[in-house]
Amino acid sequence: MTSRKTRSDGERSREAILDAAAQLATVEGLDGLSLGRLAEVSGMSKSGVFGLFGSKEELQLATIDKARHVFINEVIGPALKALPGRDQLLALCLEYLDHVERRVFPGGCFFASVASEVSNRPGPVRDRVADEQRQWTSLLTENAKQAIEAGELPTDTDPEQLTLELSTMLTGADIAYLLHEDPTILQAIRATIRTRLGL
Amino acid sequence: MTSRKTRSDGERSREAILDAAAQLATVEGLDGLSLGRLAEVSGMSKSGVFGLFGSKEELQLATIDKARHVFINEVIGPALKALPGRDQLLALCLEYLDHVERRVFPGGCFFASVASEVSNRPGPVRDRVADEQRQWTSLLTENAKQAIEAGELPTDTDPEQLTLELSTMLTGADIAYLLHEDPTILQAIRATIRTRLGL
DNA sequence: CCTTAGTCCGCACGATCGTGCGAAGTCATT
DNA sequence: AATGACTTCGCACGATCGTGCGGACTAAGG
Numbered sequence: 001m002t003s004r005k006t007r008s009d010g011e012r013s014r015e016a017i018l019d020a021a022a023q024l025a026t027v028e029g030l031d032g033l034s035l036g037r038l039a040e041v042s043g044m045s046k047s048g049v050f051g052l053f054g055s056k057e058e059l060q061l062a063t064i065d066k067a068r069h070v071f072i073n074e075v076i077g078p079a080l081k082a083l084p085g086r087d088q089l090l091a092l093c094l095e096y097l098d099h100v101e102r103r104v105f106p107g108g109c110f111f112a113s114v115a116s117e118v119s120n121r122p123g124p125v126r127d128r129v130a131d132e133q134r135q136w137t138s139l140l141t142e143n144a145k146q147a148i149e150a151g152e153l154p155t156d157t158d159p160e161q162l163t164l165e166l167s168t169m170l171t172g173a174d175i176a177y178l179l180h181e182d183p184t185i186l187q188a189i190r191a192t193i194r195t196r197l198g199l
Numbered sequence: 200m201t202s203r204k205t206r207s208d209g210e211r212s213r214e215a216i217l218d219a220a221a222q223l224a225t226v227e228g229l230d231g232l233s234l235g236r237l238a239e240v241s242g243m244s245k246s247g248v249f250g251l252f253g254s255k256e257e258l259q260l261a262t263i264d265k266a267r268h269v270f271i272n273e274v275i276g277p278a279l280k281a282l283p284g285r286d287q288l289l290a291l292c293l294e295y296l297d298h299v300e301r302r303v304f305p306g307g308c309f310f311a312s313v314a315s316e317v318s319n320r321p322g323p324v325r326d327r328v329a330d331e332q333r334q335w336t337s338l339l340t341e342n343a344k345q346a347i348e349a350g351e352l353p354t355d356t357d358p359e360q361l362t363l364e365l366s367t368m369l370t371g372a373d374i375a376y377l378l379h380e381d382p383t384i385l386q387a388i389r390a391t392i393r394t395r396l397g398l
Numbered sequence: 399c400c401t402t403a404g405t406c407c408g409c410a411c412g413a414t415c416g417t418g419c420g421a422a423g424t425c426a427t428t
Numbered sequence: 429a430a431t432g433a434c435t436t437c438g439c440a441c442g443a444t445c446g447t448g449c450g451g452a453c454t455a456a457g458g
Contacts, residue, residue, distance in 0.1 A: 009406090009454095026319070027319045029228065029230075031228075031231070032230070034446085035447090036444065036445070044407085045407050045408075046407095046447095047406075047407065047409085047447085047448085048406045048407060049406095050446075050448090051405075051406070051407095052405085056445095056446060056447090106319065107315070107318070107319045108315075113315050115374050115377075115378050116306070116307075116311065116312050116316075116374055116377070117228065118378075119306070119307075119374070120225070120226045120305065120306045121226075126378075129378065130379055133378060133379070161387050161390070161391060164372075164375070164384060164388065164391070165368065165388075167375070168368045168370075168371025168372045168374075168375055168388065169364065170371070171370075171374055171375070172367025172368060172370045173367045175311065175315055175318070175370055176332070176363070176366070176367055176370070178314075178315070178319065179314050179317075179325075179328065179329050180329055180333075185363060188359070188360050189367065191360070192360060192363070192364050208424090208425095208434090208436090209434065209436095212435080212436090233414080234415080234416065234417090235416095243436075243437090244436065244437050244438075245437095246417085246418085246419090246438075246439085247435075247437060248436095249416075249417070250434095250435075250436070251435085254416085254417085255416060
């Protein structure tokens with residue numbers, strides 16, 4: 001009666017654990033994510049948590065996937081309501097900064113938080129993070145291209161270069177904001193981006 | 200005969216250990232810096248290393264200090280040879296990107312690598328990293344101000360805003376470069392910065 | 399009803415972590 | 429020569445880590 005081990009409870013437990021994992025990983029790091037700690041906050045036993053994933057690497061990969069969904073829901077989704085082109089490009093940047101300030105993850109942007117940790121250790125985990133980053137930047141690039149075609153940006157603009165400029169400023173702003181706990185940093189970056197896009 | 204425990208050997212050992220520590224910290228993180236690992240690579244015993252610092256936190260603080268000196272030697276020093284103002288501002292940015300590409304630290308910029316790790320854990324370590332960051336950005340700001348005064352940049356330029364724009368792009372570029380192992384990222388950012396400074 | 403698959407737990411393992419203690423050795427000062 | 433400051437070591441501690449095994453329980457399919 002204290003426990004109800006139905007079949008679909010596995011999936012539900014997984015999801016609950018991954019929720020906590022995505023939060024924790026932005027604070028303790030993907031490597032600092034410990035089975036014991038996760039068991040504590042989720043009210044399960046250590047071996048119970050472990051059994052659900054099979055290995056720590058699987059847990060990390062699943063956590064990245066969970067974070068991806070959160071990112072899509074909190075950042076990309078809202079931004080897609082803007083019209084493709086310059087508006088959507090701006091919306092993506094602003095929603096990104098908002099989700100950092102809103103502390104969707106306690107440690108700011110999940111992928112920025114995790115990137116510097118995994119970038120020096122080859123393997124599936126690092127590859128997954130890099131892929132996620134690529135998807136994000138190519139979404140920016142696509143909008144940049146459309147903006148140029150639509151004449152919303154100068155025709156001599158290089159969309160890849162603009163994307164790089166924006167994306168590096170975003171992750172840089174995330175890190176600086178978290179380190180100094182200074183919201184004016186985000187404000188300043190918002191202004192800079194608007195200017196950069198000719199607004 | 201196998202050991203020579205003279206008085207100044209303490210300082211020498213400290214320095215040797217900190218050399219390794221600064222390198223290791225950019226790969227394993229400041230927290231992943233373990234006494235045991237440090238003892239291995241430095242050929243000392245674990246308790247020997249421990250005794251030299253007294254606590255892990257002291258080790259971390261000393262490591263940050265060591266990294267600061269390396270950063271001054273490898274980045275700031277060379278850049279100071281340029282004339283204050285726009286030239287030195289550009290030189291600081293380029294030397295920063297160079298030291299990342301040159302792998303002065305295996306994990307790229309020490310402070311970027313460490314910032315996202317410590318930004319969520321209050322304490323002396325985080326404060327030290329934040330201070331270091333502030334010194335770096337105020338060096339940029341000073342040069343920006345001089346550049347504006349000298350008419351090398353538009354008079355309506357906000358030096359703080361320009362500094363933030365540059366510094367976030369630099370750390371963002373560092374992270375993106377490491378994650379994707381793509382040197383063209385650094386090249387593109389170099390070009391962007393030159394353009395931004397009107398060169 | 400019985401089997402099977404799935405969920406979760408208790409327990410234990412070897413490894414590694416930071417830390418402390420006591421001893422042995424070396425130098426500088428008395 | 430004796431003393432004290434310092435460096436380094438071996439050893440051991442409790443804690444926590446990822447991982448594995450066996451078992452208790454539940455729900456579904458024959």
